[in-house]
Amino acid sequence: MTRKIALFGMDGFITPMMRFFAAEGSLPTFSRMIDEGTVNQTLPSFPVWTPTNWATLSTGAHTGTHDVTTWSTEIAPGVSVDSFDGRANKAERIWNALEKAGLKGAALHYPGAHRPGPRPALSSTALAIPATPRPTSRSRPARPIPPRAKPLRPW
Structure with missing residues (x-):
């Protein structure tokens, strides 16, 4: 078993x-x-960025191997994607290694599990799915913060 x-x-x-x-x-x-x-x-992999470390955890590979080194990654000359896009990670993921060995692997709500290429039998992510672009400061104007109706009460 x-x-x-x-x-x-x-x-x-x-x-x-x-x-x-x-x-x-x-x-x-x-x-x-x-x-x-x-x-x-x-312990974190350097550089200490969220996408870098999720890629390291899913592959066991050093940052220089999986190539996720910042918040966006160039996947082709002049083509960059969010580093949570699965195309950014160039190393084999644990779930892919399991499936190559004839076992089942799953990635549920795992950053960077989404996109083309070898995927686990079960893959789900709520984080940075390319069809749902993340808003950035460049994509929408800043809204003014409305004044509070009442002062905050002390704890």
Whole structure:
């Protein structure tokens, strides 16, 4: 029988804080994950950007191998894509290696899992799907912040 493995990642999540709140009972699901599985903190790959590290986690490859080094990546001369677009990553992903070995792989809401090329049997992402462009400061004018009706109350 093949063992099942689930990897769960959260960007910017501080493991020591999670352990603290799990131990005090505020995070019962995380307590269960700690008790029944394993929890580890990863070290960032340089440069320390969100897309760079998601690409490193999904491939095990160094930044120079997967080539996701900033927020946008040139995939052809003069053609750049958002680094969360799966075309930006040039290394083999874990789920593709699993499928080559005859196993099933899935990527659910994984940044950079979307787009052409070898994809897992199950792929879903809510982050930077190319059909849903992300607004930038260049794509819309800034709106003025309306004044507050009442002053904020102190905590």
